[in-house]
Amino acid sequence: MKVVVQKVTEAGVYINDENYSAEIGKGLVILLGIKHDDSIEDVNFLADKCSNLRIFLDENEKMNLSVKDVDGEVLIISQFTLYGDAQKGNRPGFTDAARPEIAIPLYEKFIQRVKENLGESKVKSGIFGAMMLVKIFNDGPVTIIIDSKKQEKN
Secondary structure (H helix, E strand, O other), rough: OOOEEEEEEEEEEEOEEEEEEEEOOOOEEEEEEEEEOOOHHHHHHHHHHHHHHOOOOOOOOEEEOOOOOOOEEEEEEEOOHHEEEOOOEEEEEEEOOHHHHHHHHHHHHHHHEEEEEOOOOHHEEOOOOOEEEEEEEEEEEEEEEEHHOOOOOO
């Protein structure tokens, strides 16, 4: 499982040119890619990592605060293209991306875990598999990529 986390001043999702009621203010946009061999352990690791990631500035202008510390919001978007492979040719292949029957339950569990960490009202999401227009006002800009397969094994 892989995420691209962006610190934002605001963000939103539009489906069929309409606001999908998924606008947030200060917080994080999490683009979530799910691989065919991901599990609940990957979900828990990344959901907890994103919830506690210290990329907001403290009073000394140091990245030392999490989204929870700043009372921020989170917008979670499924994005299978994070597992696009363009090493050969010019058209990416997506064979590493999980099929919907595997990805949808993991996507929903990820959203639920972040809600458990931050509170129900602080987390919004897009629609799995929908064509979306995502408005992101990246703050900093700060963009972090985290892969659950690269986590430290204790």
